[in-house]
Structure formats: C-alpha cells, structure tokens
Amino acid sequence: MDLSVFTNFDFGVIWRYLPALLKGLWTNCLLTGLGFLCGGIVLGTILAFANMARLRIIRWPAFLFVEFWRSTPLLVQAVWMHFAFPVLTGFSTTPFQSGLLALIFNVSAYCSEIIRAGIMGVPRGQHEAARALGLSAAVTWWKVIRPQAIRLIVPPLTGTVISIFKATAILSILAINDLMRAAARISSYTIHPVEIYTTAAILALMTGLVITWIGSRAEVHYRRQER
Amino acid sequence: MEFQFSVLANNYPALLRGGLVTLLITAIALGIGLAIGAALCAGRLLRGSALDRLALTYISFFRTTPEMVLIFWSYFCIPLIFHIRVSGMLVGSIVLGLVAAAYFAEIFRAGIEGVPRGQTEAARALGLRGFPQWRFVLLPQALRLMIPPLVNYFTELIKNTTLLAGIGVAELSLEAYLLGGQTYRYVELLSAIAFAYFAVIFPISLWSRLLEAKFRAAT
Numbered sequence: 001m002d003l004s005v006f007t008n009f010d011f012g013v014i015w016r017y018l019p020a021l022l023k024g025l026w027t028n029c030l031l032t033g034l035g036f037l038c039g040g041i042v043l044g045t046i047l048a049f050a051n052m053a054r055l056r057i058i059r060w061p062a063f064l065f066v067e068f069w070r071s072t073p074l075l076v077q078a079v080w081m082h083f084a085f086p087v088l089t090g091f092s093t094t095p096f097q098s099g100l101l102a103l104i105f106n107v108s109a110y111c112s113e114i115i116r117a118g119i120m121g122v123p124r125g126q127h128e129a130a131r132a133l134g135l136s137a138a139v140t141w142w143k144v145i146r147p148q149a150i151r152l153i154v155p156p157l158t159g160t161v162i163s164i165f166k167a168t169a170i171l172s173i174l175a176i177n178d179l180m181r182a183a184a185r186i187s188s189y190t191i192h193p194v195e196i197y198t199t200a201a202i203l204a205l206m207t208g209l210v211i212t213w214i215g216s217r218a219e220v221h222y223r224r225q226e227r
Numbered sequence: 228m229e230f231q232f233s234v235l236a237n238n239y240p241a242l243l244r245g246g247l248v249t250l251l252i253t254a255i256a257l258g259i260g261l262a263i264g265a266a267l268c269a270g271r272l273l274r275g276s277a278l279d280r281l282a283l284t285y286i287s288f289f290r291t292t293p294e295m296v297l298i299f300w301s302y303f304c305i306p307l308i309f310h311i312r313v314s315g316m317l318v319g320s321i322v323l324g325l326v327a328a329a330y331f332a333e334i335f336r337a338g339i340e341g342v343p344r345g346q347t348e349a350a351r352a353l354g355l356r357g358f359p360q361w362r363f364v365l366l367p368q369a370l371r372l373m374i375p376p377l378v379n380y381f382t383e384l385i386k387n388t389t390l391l392a393g394i395g396v397a398e399l400s401l402e403a404y405l406l407g408g409q410t411y412r413y414v415e416l417l418s419a420i421a422f423a424y425f426a427v428i429f430p431i432s433l434w435s436r437l438l439e440a441k442f443r444a445a446t
Contacts, residue, residue, distance in 0.1 A: 067429060067432075068425060070432070071382070071424070071425045071428040071429040071432055072386070072421050072424045072425050072428070073385075073386035073387075073388075073389040073400065073424055074386070074389075075389040075390060075392060075400055076389060076400050076417065076420060076421050076424060077421070079400065079404055079417060080417045080418065080421055083404075083407060083413035083417060084413045084414040084417045084418060087413060087414050088414060162290075162291065165293070166292075166293040166294065166295075167293075168293075169293035169294070169295035169296055170293075170294075170295050170390060170393075172295065172393070173392065173393055179296070180295055180296060180299055180393075183299070184299070187303065193303045193304060193307065194303075194304045194307050194308065197299060197300045197303055197304050198300065198304065200296060200299075200300075201292065201296050201297070201300045204292055204293050204296045205288070205291060205292045205296075208291035208292060208293070209287075209291055212287075212291060
C-alpha cells in the first residue's frame with residue numbers, strides 16, 4: 001500500500017478545479033430537483049390516478065408504462081432515450097434533455113406506486129362515512145381522502161429524493177457535464193486522479209448527507225403535525 | 228424505419244457474452260453482499276456497542292454515496308494507492324457487493340427484529356435456548372420477513388450491474404451500445420436489451436410481491 005499518494009496530496013489541484021467540480025455537482029442537483037418535481041410529483045400523480053382508473057383502456061397502458069420503467073436499468077433507459085428515441089420520433093435531443101427525460105419517466109414510475117399506495121391506504125370506512133354524511137364525490141376526495149393520503153405519501157416520497165440524487169450520477173454516461181463527467185475530464189487532464197476523484201466522492205457524500213438530513217427533518221415535522 | 232431482426236441474429240454471440248458477464252457480476256456482488264451484510268447485521272444487533280456504530284457508519288456511507296462515484300473512485304484510485312493492476316469487472320463487482328451489503332444488513336436486521344418478542348419468551352418457556360431456539364423458532368419467522376425485500380433488492384442489483392459500463396466492462400448494456408455504434412442499428416439493439424432486462428427483472432419483481440402478499444396473509 002502506497003500512502004505517499006495521500007501524503008503527496010496536491011491541494012493546489014483541488015483548489016484550482018473545485019469550481020468546475022461544484023458546477024458539475026450543481027447539474028446533479030438540478031437534475032434531482034427537476035426529476036423529483038416533474039417526474040415524482042406531477043407525472044407520478046397522473047400515473048397513480050391512471051393506474052386506479054375504472055376504464056381498462058386507461059389502466060392497462062399506465063400499468064405497463066410503470067412496470068416497464070421500473071423493471072429496466074436507468075442506464076439502458078438513458079442510452080435508449082439518447083440513441084434510439086430520436087431515430088423513432090425524429091426529435092433530436094441534447095444529452096441533458098435525453099438524460100432528464102429518462103430520469104423523469106423512471107422516477108415517475110417509482111413515485112406513482114408510492115402515491116397509489118398512499119391513496120389506497122386511506123381506510124374504506126372513510127369513504128363510507130363521507131357518503132353517509134351526504135358529501136359529494138368531489139368534496140369527499142378534497143376534504144376527506146386527500147389530506148389523509150398526503151400524510152401517508154410524504155414520508156416515503158421524500159425518501160426517494162436521495163435515490164434520485166444517486167441515480168443522476170448514472171446519467172454521466174451520456175456526457176452530461178455532471179460531477180462524475182467533470183471529475184473524469186479533469187483527472188485525465190491534470191493526471192491527478194486520486195485528488196480529483198476523492199474530492200468528487202466527498203462532495204457527493206456530503207450532498208447526499210444533506211439531502212438525507214433534510215428528508216428526515218421533513219418527516220419528523222410531518223409526523224408532529226399529524227397529532 | 229423498419230425493425231431489422233437480422234441485426235440481433237448476426238450479433239448474438241457478443242450479446243450472449245455480455246449477458247454472461249452481467250450474470251457473473253450479479254453472482255459475485257450477491258455473494259459478497261450476503262456475507263458482509265450478515266456480518267454487518269450481527270454488528271447492528273449488538274445495540275450500543277462500538278461494532279454497532281461501525282456497522283451503522285458503513286451502512287449510511289454506502290447508502291448515501293452514489294454507486295457510480297464509488298465505482299469510478301475504486302477503479303481509478305485503487306491501482307495508484309495499492310500499486311496493483313485491477314480488472315474493472317472485479318473492482319466493479321466488489322463495489323456493487325459492498326453497496327448491496329449495506330442494504331442486506333438492514334433487511335436482515337428488520338427481519339430479525341420483526342419477530343415478536345413473545346416468540347423468544349414462548350420458546351424459552353418451552354425450554355428452547357441457544358441454537359434450537361434460533362433454528363426452529365426465530366429463523367423461520369425472520370426469513371419470511373426477509374425474503375420478499377431480498378428478492379426485491381436482487382432486481383436492483385441486476386439493474387446496478389449496468390453501471391460497470393461506465394468503467395468499460397463489456398456487460399450486456401455496453402456490448403449493445405458498442406454494437407449499436409458499429410452497425411448504426413441503435414433502435415433494434417437497445418430495444419432488444421431493454422426488453423431482455425424487463426423479461427428477467429419483471430417476473431422476479433412480481434414474485435417478490437407475491438411472496439410478500441403470501442407471507443402477510445400467513446401471519
């Protein structure tokens with residue numbers, strides 16, 4: 001074992017390229033945020049409702065979409081989106097766009113299951129009680145079911161943010177200028193891979209810890225409100 | 228455009244080789260993950276000890292850091308630190324195994340702690356202690372709780388094997404991507420492997436859900 005790699009650590013290199021690494025990390029955070037909002041919340045909710053629809057013509061495509069995106073690797077999805085999707089549709093997408101699109105679909109599939117489980121987790125008696133009180137379907141949904149479902153959905157949904165952040169690192173395969181891509185380029189340019197990759201790993205770990213911490217705080221906050 | 232199946236037929240040896248590499252990575256990572264996961268779980272069960280804290284640090288480190296970052300770091304830094312030549316496949320599989328261990332440890336622990344306390348007390352009242360108590364009372368019940376999430380993580384593990392494409396390991400997805408570059412038939416090749424992953428992972432995922440429903444009904 002050669003520890004001189006660490007004792008000869010060139011902090012000057014780290015200092016010089018830290019802004020470039022941070023810019024890469026920002027791309028990961030941006031992808032995480034967009035993936036969670038567009039995929040997890042918007043498309044996830046739409047898919048959850050489609051999956052619970054009475055009409056088979058709505059339910060089956062939604063079911064297939066969710067299962068397909070859950071049962072294939074994100075890396076394959078991203079590469080497919082970048083190289084096969086443009087051939088099929090004629091739209092040409094930048095690496096960032098194809099990566100983001102794959103991420104949104106992937107995240108929406110996972111989150112739709114969480115949202116569906118939350119809505120179905122509201123006890124049957126609540127529906128019956130609302131009907132017995134003569135509430136309309138719209139009022140029942142908005143005033144009775146929705147608030148209770150949200151309480152079941154928020155804790156597992158915040159838990160997905162860390163998974164999304166980890167998944168964004170996979171998108172570096174498409175030459176998106178994210179943290180890993182920036183680290184790879186800088187380390188081959190400066191020939192200081194140990195310094196650059198170690199810094200990148202520490203930055204990723206710290207960001208992950210912050211996301212986990214915020215998530216657990218949000219969960220505690222929500223649990224406290226419940227009482 | 229038309230879908231040319233001949234591209235798949237002409238290139239099946241490369242795809243098959245990639246599939247075998249994927250299987251091998253999965254097997255190595257699974258073995259490492261189960262062994263280290265069990266050790267970590269043992270540490271976690273010693274509540275409040277130094278081993279417990281050590282295991283907890285390991286688990287949160289490997290569950291928080293992106294797998295891709297760990298794979299890149301190991302592949303590029305280990306040779307320089309240890310002055311050894313390493314194959315991407317071995318390093319990548321070990322990293323995936325170490326990550327899997329963190330998840331397996333928590334699954335094992337949740338299974339063991341999920342067995343009601345009364346079961347231990349009842350076993351003791353019947354005169355069962357030590358190994359027989361573990362083997363005939365706790366383990367069968369704990370396994371029921373562990374197996375569905377274990378099977379579910381197994382599907383995650385198969386999906387994670389594709390990350391080794393990032394360091395140039397010619398597993399199924401990289402083979403398909405490279406063939407796509409040679410033949411310009413990305414649609415056929417990438418769709419085919421996406422479907423292959425689906426065909427393997429979806430039944431396993433359904434099986435895990437079925438097991439969960441069955442075990443829940445049984446208890």
